[in-house]
Amino acid sequence: xxxxxxxxxxxxxxxxxxxxxxxxxxxxxxxxxxxxxxxxxxxxxxxxxxxxxxxxxxxxxxxxxxxxxxxxxxxxxxxxxxxxxxxxxxxxxxxxxxxxxxxxxxxxxxxxxxxxxxxxxxxxxxxxxxxxxxxxxxxxxxxxxxxxxxxxxxxxxxxxxxxxxxxxxxxxxxxxxxxxxxxxxxxxxxxxxxxxxxxxxxxxxxxxxxxxxxxxxxxxxxxxxxxxxxxxxxxxxxxxxxxxxxxxxxxxxxxxxxxxxxxxxxxxxxxxxxxxxxxxxxxxxxxxxxxxx
Amino acid sequence: xxxxxxxxxxxxxxxxxxxxxxxxxxxxxxxxxxxxxxxxxxxxxxxxxxxxxxxxxxxxxxxxxxxxxxxxxxxxxxxxxxxxxxxxxxxxxxxxxxxxxxxxxxxxxxxxxxxxxxxxxxxxxxxxxxxxxxxxxxxxxxxxxxxxxxxxxxxxxxxxxxxxxxxxxxxxxxxxxxxxxxxxxxxxxxxxxxxxxxxxxxxxxxxxxxxxxxxxxxxxxxxxxxxxxxxxxxxxxxxxxxxxxxxxxxxxxxxxxxxxxxxxxxxxxxxxxxxxxxxxxx
Numbered sequence: 035x036x037x038x039x040x041x042x043x044x045x046x047x048x049x050x051x052x053x054x055x056x057x058x059x060x061x062x063x064x065x066x067x068x069x070x071x072x073x074x075x076x077x078x079x080x081x082x083x084x085x086x087x088x089x090x091x092x093x094x095x096x097x098x099x100x101x102x103x104x105x106x107x108x109x110x111x112x113x114x115x116x117x118x119x120x121x122x123x124x125x126x127x128x129x130x131x132x133x134x135x136x137x138x139x140x141x142x143x144x145x146x147x148x149x150x151x152x153x154x155x156x157x158x159x160x161x162x163x164x165x166x167x168x169x170x171x172x173x174x175x176x177x178x179x180x181x182x183x184x185x186x187x188x189x190x191x192x193x194x195x196x197x198x199x200x201x202x203x204x205x206x207x208x209x210x211x212x213x214x215x216x217x218x219x220x221x222x223x224x225x226x227x228x229x230x231x232x233x234x235x236x237x238x239x240x241x242x243x244x245x246x247x248x249x250x251x252x253x254x255x256x257x258x259x260x261x262x263x264x265x266x267x268x269x270x271x272x273x274x275x276x277x278x279x280x281x282x283x284x285x286x287x288x289x290x291x292x293x294x295x296x297x298x299x300x301x302x303x304x305x306x307x308x309x310x311x312x313x314x315x316x317x318x319x320x321x322x323x324x325x326x327x
Numbered sequence: 328x329x330x331x332x333x334x335x336x337x338x339x340x341x342x343x344x345x346x347x348x349x350x351x352x353x354x355x356x357x358x359x360x361x362x363x364x365x366x367x368x369x370x371x372x373x374x375x376x377x378x379x380x381x382x383x384x385x386x387x388x389x390x391x392x393x394x395x396x397x398x399x400x401x402x403x404x405x406x407x408x409x410x411x412x413x414x415x416x417x418x419x420x421x422x423x424x425x426x427x428x429x430x431x432x433x434x435x436x437x438x439x440x441x442x443x444x445x446x447x448x449x450x451x452x453x454x455x456x457x458x459x460x461x462x463x464x465x466x467x468x469x470x471x472x473x474x475x476x477x478x479x480x481x482x483x484x485x486x487x488x489x490x491x492x493x494x495x496x497x498x499x500x501x502x503x504x505x506x507x508x509x510x511x512x513x514x515x516x517x518x519x520x521x522x523x524x525x526x527x528x529x530x531x532x533x534x535x536x537x538x539x540x541x542x543x544x545x546x547x548x549x550x551x552x553x554x555x556x557x558x559x560x561x562x563x564x565x566x567x568x569x570x571x572x573x574x575x576x577x578x579x580x581x582x583x584x585x586x587x588x589x590x591x592x593x594x595x596x597x598x599x600x601x602x603x604x605x606x607x608x609x
Contacts, residue, residue, distance in 0.1 A: 037495070039502040040434050041512040050429035051441050053422040054482055061479035062448045065459035072459065126346045129339040136340070142594055143347045148604075149589035151541035151559045154582050157566065158353040161360065161575055169356060172372040203350065208601060226330055261454045265543035269563050283454045290458040291548070299458060306455040314450050 066307070072300035091301035100277060101285070101302070108281045111195065112259035119199045119255055120248065123206030128236065130207075131214040141211070148204040152197075153265030159197040160270045183271070187278025190271045194279050197270065198263045206251050213247035214240065253317045260309065282306060354586075361385070361580035368575040384580040393577045396565035399553040401581050404561040407550070408540050408585070410473055411557060415542075416535035418481035420528055427490035428516055432502065449484040453545055461548050471552045480545060485607045486531055492606075493527045494520065530603030533596050537589045558585035 076087040095101045130140050147155070162170045165182040174181045183189040217240060225235045264283050267273060273280035273288060280288070286306060290299030356375070360368050363378035388401040429435075430442055453460065460479065469475030497520070505515040546557045556564065562585060565578045593600050 037431055039499045041432050043512060046512055047429040047433035047435045050425040054426040055441060057482040058444055058448055061460060062451050065456040065463055066451050068459035069456050129342045132339045133336060140343045144350060146590045146593055147350060149537050149593040150586050151543060153543045153559050153563055154585055157562055157582060158357055162353060162356055167369055167371055169373050208604060212605060232335060261452055264454060287457055303455045310450045310455060
């Protein structure tokens, strides 16, 4: 799509894009190029000498069981966050679309967690689930469950999933609600006249018509779980215990900033860039379909 | 509503109320903890009735921070958060709207090249270029400065696309009329495009305010000095050990202070918020 009417100036358009291009070059392209460059290099223990090693950093990564585990952890974490977040928000949005009274109030009361920083969400839940003083821990103890996420990997994972889902529900909810409200009422009415009950109408009409929104949210939630949950992890489990919650992004940060392994961390960055590219392309493909209904 | 099913409506309300309560419960616990004394928060189980230490806790964190963790005053952190939350949306809107204007309303060599350059930034989130970006900031002497905290975050493909999308919907006749009347491009931009873009700008502002306020990884790297901590970083720095070693009453007071401004923005500017959310994702 192009504009038919345009202005003419030899220098003005360049001046207008200059600020954005300058920032993009200095803070995006230059560092990204460096990440690629470092990923082919090996630094000695004192950081004095660097050596070009080709794909050795990548080869080392794929032999490193910690890194492969991190992939698995990320996959489990993203799947759990995406599926739980989408299921809960779809339920809430379907209900909110049904009720006439108080719909606005429910909406307002459900969207505010979007405003909570992931790190703060992590701290809130970590406090409630704290092994010795948490209020939820107390209830769980009463039910005979020994809760201690500081030493138990699967419980730590559960904690970060809960905190991440809690923060993301509002986002999914808004998109589902918008999707539900754009479904023509005549379709639902026709099915009702034909004698289809609410559940049947949901599965045969509403859910298929919502599928573009669902796909879109699936991709967005994966991106969220991959990157934005860094704060949740860093403020609570810090990747532990025993790497049980060490998602890829946290590992890049940990290896690069805390362990100062420049080559290894950069190689991980490059792999992450590929994943982002795949996710971004997926997102754009789904968005194109989203517009069609 | 298609048909009247009283039991189903009641069930819907029940599910929604349950959802609202589940979503609000952590907030309630946080608030209660922030009004109790240190000893009270360590009780097992913690009382779910607000205590009487609210004024004391909040004035302590605002003035002096915690005693065991970070000792930076939360009031200065809130100022830093506010600077980020205002500078990022304003900067982003400014540079995005002018670059979108150039890309939509001019034909020039390299136009598509610039467009793709901006597009590719979508694929380079901070998380994948942590260390090299940190080095660039360090080399430029921008560590622990407001410029270092905000400038690298104001370049954004989504905002540029949002304005581009919006400009495409503006009728060509407006630009034609402006040209016939002899208006310069900048005159057209200021007198026609800017007033028309107000709602888009408002929507973008709300989303970016929250984005700026809630930044975590970036200030974690750039703000190493206590005086530059943002509220979100401050909370993390207040957590020193596990469980009972932390002054949870003070941490929770800080959490409330850190959540309040963006939550208010979302709830009070709901219309703009929803518009911004839905449109920036298109």
